[in-house]
Amino acid sequence: YYPDNADAHYYLGLIYEIEAGSPAEQGGAASYRLAVEEYKKAIQLNTNFNVPAYKLDSYFGLLHIYEKLIDEENYSATEKEIINIAETSADRIERGRIYFKLAELYENKSRNSLAIDYYRQSYLNGYRQKLSLFRISILYRKMRNYTQEKEYLILANKYEFANDEPSNYEVQKSIIQRLTDLQNVRIPKKLN
Numbered sequence: 001y002y003p004d005n006a007d008a009h010y011y012l013g014l015i016y017e018i019e020a021g022s023p024a025e026q027g028g029a030a031s032y033r034l035a036v037e038e039y040k041k042a043i044q045l046n047t048n049f050n051v052p053a054y055k056l057d058s059y060f061g062l063l064h065i066y067e068k069l070i071d072e073e074n075y076s077a078t079e080k081e082i083i084n085i086a087e088t089s090a091d092r093i094e095r096g097r098i099y100f101k102l103a104e105l106y107e108n109k110s111r112n113s114l115a116i117d118y119y120r121q122s123y124l125n126g127y128r129q130k131l132s133l134f135r136i137s138i139l140y141r142k143m144r145n146y147t148q149e150k151e152y153l154i155l156a157n158k159y160e161f162a163n164d165e166p167s168n169y170e171v172q173k174s175i176i177q178r179l180t181d182l183q184n185v186r187i188p189k190k191l192n
Helices: 008-018 028-045 055-068 072-088 094-110 112-124 129-142 146-157 166-181
Strands: none
Touching: 008 028, 008 055, 008 166, 028 055, 055 072, 055 094, 072 094, 094 112, 094 146, 112 129, 129 146, 146 166
């Protein structure tokens, strides 16, 4: 009924992507192609990133599909588009939100250095600051850099969550517990 409705195209893309399963399964690659077409329509028809628009989610859907199809060229091009959107966004919070999603993507791929960089960008742009700092500390722990982990935990502890969610209490509890565990880790004084 509404062929220019970007949200409808986004949800169609999501349905096709979920139905596709593995690219090797019968019809899998064809369903992924349909999902790509729908995500691209959603991007084209969306003129902003405000709810209920799903332009950014469509870009990340494309990344997921290109990764499954091992389509490095399209993956790289889409990744560059997302980064460009973040870097050219006039809205700091929106820019931070995009960086946060990129950080999560790289963290899931165990590309820790990139994840740290994008969580840092999310923090600097004022988006989910406490959680961004906490996630950075976790990545430093995985890298066994306990000094950096402690520095980011101390910084994270200075911030408050913007809203009350049950998971926030668990994060705060983890910060306090981990700072207690790291009490013997010395942080060198910075030279001015």
